[in-house]
Amino acid sequence: MKNLRRITLLSVVLVGALNVRLANAEKMNAGTQDLVIQKMERVLSAIGKEDPSWVPTQQRLADLLAERARDRFMLEVEANCDGCKGSKADRQKAIGIYEDLLRQVSLNEHGPILFQLAHLYEMAGQNDNAIRLFEQIIKEAKAKKINPAIVSRSHASLGDLLFQKNKFRDARYHYVIALKDDKLENRALVTYNMAWCDFNEDKLSSAITILETLLKNKHLITRDTEEGSKYDPVFHADIMRDLATFYSRKNINDREIAQFETLAPAQNRKELLFHFAGEADRLGQKQAAHKILNRYLEQPDLTKSERLSAFVRMAQVNYDRGQTTQSTQDFAKAAAAFKNTDCDDESKCEELQKTMKRYVTELHRLKKLNPDQDLLNAYVIYNKTFPTDIEMANRGSQIAMDMKKYPLAIQIYRSISESRKFSAKEREEALNNEVSAAEKSQDLNLRREAYLHYLKYSDNDAKSFEVRYQLAYLSYQQKQLKEAAVAFNDLTEDKKGSADLRKKAADLSLDSAAQLKNEETLQKWAWDYAKIFPAHRAEFEALARKSLMNEVASVANNPKSSSSDMKKALKKVMSTDVATAKPTEKVLFYTNASVLAQKTGEDSIYVQSVLALIAMNEVSDLKKDELREQLAAHYEKHLDFKNAYRMASQVRSSKVSEKDREFRLGTLADLAEMNPERHYKAALKAGLKGERSLIMRSRLVLLSSNPVKELKAQAPELKQKPDLLNETALLVYARTMDKSGLKSVFEMKELRRKSAAQFFQKQDFYNKVAIFHPKIASHQLNGKNDRTVQKSIQERMSLTAKADGLLKESLALKDITAQLITLNIVASENERLVKDLASLPMPKGLSPAEQRQYVDLLKGRSKPYLLKARTAKQKMDELWAQSPALGQLASEYKNARPEIQKLLLREMQILEDLPGRGRMKTAVSDALGSSSFSSRDLVSARKSVSENPSNVRDLENLKYLETKMGHPLMPSYLEARLNQIQRGKSL
Template identity: 30%
Template sequence: MMKKGLLAFSLSLGVAAHAQTSTNSTQDLLIQKLTQVQLGLAPADPARGAVLLRLADLHAERARQLSMKELNDGCTVCKAGDKDREKALGYYTEALTKVAPATMAKIHLQMGHLYELQGRNELAEKSYQAMLSSSSSPLEMAEANLSLAEMAFRKNDFSKAQGLYGKVLATEGASSQGLAAYRNAWCSFRMGDMEASITQLQGILKNPKLQSRMASARGVADAQFLEEVSRDMATFMAARGLKDGDAETLFALTPEQFKMQQITILAREAVRLGQKEPALKAWDFVYQKQSDPKARLEAQVRMAQLNFDLKNTSAAAKSFQIALNLWGGTDCTLASCEESAKGLRQFVVGWNRLENGKPSAELLTAYDEYFKVFSEDEDMYVWGAQAAAVANQYAQAAQWTALANKVILAKCTAETDAAQKKAQAEKLEKNLLLGIENAEKSKDEALLVAAQDDYLAKSVSKAKAFDVQYQRTYAIYQKGDYATSAEQLKMLALDPKGTRAIQIQAAELSLDALAILKDDARIQQWAAEFAGKFAEKKADFQNVQQKSILTQSAKLAEAQPDQALTVLAGFVPAAASAEDRIIYLKNKILLNEKVNKITEARVAVEDLLREPSLTSDEREFALGRKVWFAELELDFATALKAAEQMKFSTLSQEERMLKLALYSELADKDPKNYYSQYLKNSKDDEKKALIATQLVRLSKAPVKDLEASKSYYKNNMGLYARAALDVYATTNDIKFLERVAKEKGDSKQDAFVMIEKILVLNELKSMSAQVAAHTVDTKNQNTIAAGLKARVKMLDKLDVLANRAIASGDWSSQLLALDVVAKENLRFYNEVLSLPMPAGLTPEQEGEYLTILSQQVAPNQNTATMAESKVKEFWGQKTALDSYKTFAHQNFQWAKFTNAEVEALAAVAPEDQKASWAALAADIRNADLATQKPSLAELEKARTNLKQNPFMATAIEQVLVLERKAQRKSMVEYLEGRLASLAKRDDAKGNQ
């Protein structure tokens, strides 16, 4: 600005204060000598005025040099030169009383500049006004008016500034008229008078006297200044709204070396401001005038997009084609002509987006033309292929997909960065699969085979290679080539890289192919392999195997029960004695049971029970088999009815009650009567507590019933606490849990630990939310005091809770409590120190106030620091995460509580541990989701499978998994017992 130039102005007698020939040391020495001279002169000495002016000039110049050095050194808060300016102002002020009136105006001007540099704008303005009052020189007055105008301009007082700039412009020979005219135009622009601002800038470009900023260059064009003026004129024109002829006017008035630059700016500004039609004309003007091929390329790219936006599709396509041709005629690269490349790409992408639902032939042509120039743009290949597929041009889609795959694979192969290489591989995988998907939609077998071959050849991860190979083999099967497909399907079924579901499909299809070929020997062999590999389908494959065995040969004798049953079928009961008939029926029951023909066995049991001559033991045997077979059929109502008729001579009365209670539960009948009899008669306190827990579990009022059953837990309070946790999990009754916690006594059972943890974390969550929401009302000192008192009270409560957590010894309770203590004490400390100062304090009192305030909240800062240190120490225990994983796995019944705890920890965990804790929370949630109740259809299907395969462990396990999810604990316990019995039977068989 002008004032910076005037700072160099010297009021001394012919010696330039800013002369660069003087070194700093010489300058300092001169100041020292003149200062001594000044001190030795009497106030009334006539020579004192000149010495004062010289000293003021030297201090002002040294201040300028120090400031320039500080700026060059990169200062942020720049203070150099302040002392010298202050001294200079002091000398100038005294000199005003001693110099001739003709010199006073220049002193006022210099003082105004110094005041401005100090930020003392009011004094600066007074100095410039004093200069106006003390000077009769139009040129000096113009300098004062320019300085006042610049101050008004910086304060956005454009009306005042424009009046002052007008006075400068009206003064013939005034310095910096070019700057005044330029600022005057900006004032018009800022006040909304666009036409005036443009006209004023045009005046500068037309008038040689205004074509430089400074008076020293008057009449000589300043190229940099004219560049700014013409560029601003382009900006003003665009802001006003482009008119016909603007481009021509700007082009004509702009200096030759800037013409194309500014006309391009005009066109760009029009685009930026959304003036599409004028922008199109401006870019056409640029294109017509431009000799640089790259610039013409940019113009055509812009014109293509503008024409497209204006729905001039044919013109847009033409400009797009011209731009592509221009690209080929230049040395453009993606880096050197980045914006044009982006524009060409965006043109096609935008067109594609507009026609997303129904791509036109013209769009596909645009893609094709684009690929002729940019043959390595894999993303565009992908998008073009998708557009072609939507347009049912599947052959074209396949071609572009294949090109995309080729480019991506090449980049992936050449990539050295592991992360980028992985990203490229994933991108390739996705596009290869997309190619298969499009080929499938085409219903063109040749395209599908080509896409599948492309995947198998190019996929890096081979993630879906098994699936793709299965699709190809399935196509062979569908064509009727069963011999070939059977072998390939078996290979896929046994391929460890395959997905389980498709492996099983392949296995089943391979057996179907063999069945069509009537190859029973291989059916037996393969089914056995599949039964061994696929445990979840073992029953199905064993059935296939069994059928193939039955078609080949029959089993005989004791080792061949099927043949034995065939032989037994020849027995005629009506012609036999009662004793023989009973033996026949018992053998028939046992043989059918042995070959898992449970229905036939049940029929035989009913036949046996109808025999009138059964002994009590035989009847007990029959009823026992009836109960067992009903169990195998999961018909617990029948099992209960039969069991009620049995004596169970090997069981005690209490055991019989438990067995009947179990069958009642399994039959969905009320077992309370049997359990009550057990509780009444049993002396086994441990089992009584378990039964009481079961009754609470079945209760519709669990809180009430648990409290009523408290006496049963007197010797097993840990089980009582676990039962309480089960109740709390369903009721969320925190008051109930607090009552249970009081029963803890000296018990350190894990369930009581969990209860205490739940209570602490629940209270901590509530209290931390309350403290975090609290703010101090700074309306006045009374509200501040009340707010601080309330906060201190809250923090005291928080400390009490933290001490409780510490006393519990629980890792997460301590960590979470200390984390809140640290954060809230630090927040309180910072809030207190930022409170407003009481009114009316002196600076000394303010300092004392801050000291006292700091001392009062220093304990909070110390508390925060110590708590934060302890929190870091807790997080430093790297085994904590593994401990939680183990705990969650071993105590899944508490997943709900563990998950809430882990989520709270994840929320405050350090960044390097946050992901691990969040992942653990997700694992617990997912495991909990995995236990959601199954559908009735899913459960019935598994039960049907179990009924059909009652001695198959996998069938029992399948139902067991679903019953666990359904949270039917009685059924779970029953199935676990049945599975254990089956294992014992299998072991016994293996030892024979």
């Protein structure tokens, strides 16, 4: 749409000229104008409305105010301010006077007032009031005999107002009427506005025809002034530009290009042709623009700058036509021509540079959303032509960046950073941009070159630190981990860098070391970083510990790890500070420590580690039970039954039944010399059956404060295993010697053929023999007289007969000791009887023959006794030589526990005191004389097993000693341990 402000300004000027002529007055200067207005205001204040001069004076004052308002308005336009010169106040005063005159005075010819008032409304922005007044003038023109010139101008002005309201058809109607007035002033402007009405009504051909007609009548292109009508070259150029716009709305042909060139005034032809080309280009008529530019280049008086501008525009048009290669080539030629052209005028050189820059920037603007290679080439060409234009260099490099042409962007940036023509700040910025471009390229080699280039040319220590970091990170990305690790570590100690970046460098150095599996370096650096970065001490210490844990796990799980390797790892673990460790770290720490300690035999460390885990809230109850079980097994393995019991008693795992748990606790308590009775009873109450229940019952008997009573209570169950009942009964008897209390137990049918009952029975026999033996051994034959001799012989024979009876009784007992002691009595006493008979004095008064007869009689009577003695002696010798019963007895005594040995000692002592020789006699003597073990021996054996829990030899030795003098349960417990070792299992 046309420039409405121009129409407004023209209206102001034209109305002012009309007002001057209508008022028939000469143009006043501002000072005279102000003086006249002041005088008239004073005159009006002194006269009344009834005065005949009041009306014309009021009208004259309004005319002067309107004129001054227009003058001031023009000054405001020049000053580019709104109301700063007072135009609005004058305008409002004039409007008030005119409106008052129209209300109070009846005028036959008030057209000039209406016209002035309408234009004042228009200038005040009260367009609707202006339209109303113009319509009133037109309507009352004939009736009020209004001047035709005013009526024509009213049509024209009304057309302008309607035009502003986009009522183009109505506006054209009034323009046509106004143009019918041959004396209409400024016809060219009305015609021009009418063309725009057609253009806006899409009547393009009519609009073009109107402008062409107007332009062919140059004498019409004038404006009215106080000096009269004058040619308006500016208006002429405006019409040409609008014609270019109208032409460009249709397909431009050669006729129109020629017509435009012909109609254009010579003094503006170059500029107007260039504008025409631009309009055609703007509206997409690239072919026409190309032709117009060719006509432009044919103009004879083009300057270098104008030709360069045209050439640049031509390059742009060619580009838009799709001839991108030609466009770029054209621009390159222009650039080359510029460099080869001597510029005597520096300002012209600058202008030429601006022109080329304008081409590139305009091309950039057009291609801003979709930059392409041609745009980039244009920047490259420009940069080579004007290498000191850093703004364009940066723009070009940015285009290269946007197009991901990173090497080219780096090339441009590097040309800045390596040139001393630029400031240090600019060079530093270029170096930064080069680094950024290389990083965005994701080309690792390009990045490395950029980083090294930066470090070579930059003086910025802080930024250099960042680049060194990125260079190290690049090595990290390229898996050059050894180099990266060292570089990152170096950065951590450089205080020129930011704390944050140094921290990141520390993190990545550790990560690199981790990937290299260099746990030793990782740990060393992590501990160093804990000191370098106090705020992150806990974090780095955690990493050091984690690395150590990884190393420990590797050593512990490696079958090739030696004991020395594991001990070394354990030493590192135990020297590690866990004060800042998180609970989860501590769990791992103590777990690994316990594993290593267990494998290296560091029992105290193992126990401490497991106890530490048990004490941690973060360890689940289930896991704690597992740990307690493990620790209990450890204690048990080392014969520390008291602590094993303590650990096992804290286990609450539901995996173990109540009866099994109580049985185990009872066993451990028993072995620990603690009172196990409540556990044994609880196990039995929980339903424990089988052999284990019988063993517990036996232990309850032996541990009882009243074992006899307890044995009687448990006997009904113990009889299920007669051997166990037999052994228990013997032990109770050995402890209590309560023969009468145990009689009912020994008489149980399950024990009738067992050693306990036999032992019980033969004790009476031994007592009987012990009473009898002194009696017979002390008997003497009385040789005082025959009567006493006969009586004492009878007594002795009676005693020997009793000895024979005891021998028979011993055979019935089937007890080797009873047989030997009775055989000894029989042999010795029968032999003594024979000797005593032989030593009796001869009766008095016998003749020699009677004496011989008496001797023969004694010999005859002694012979059976002598034979009996010899037979008994022979039997004893046989038994001493090879009796299996004697060998078994000697062995049983030798291996028996002390309480059993106590029972057997009487029997063994009896055998030892009997006369005789032989292998079995020696066996008995050896058994009695075998060295006894002290409690010190037992303690030493237990210590050996505690220190070497899996040593079979030590276990067997301890088992032997325990059997001899230790805890009753230990032999069977140690036997189970040995069986487990043989099966390849551990406790």
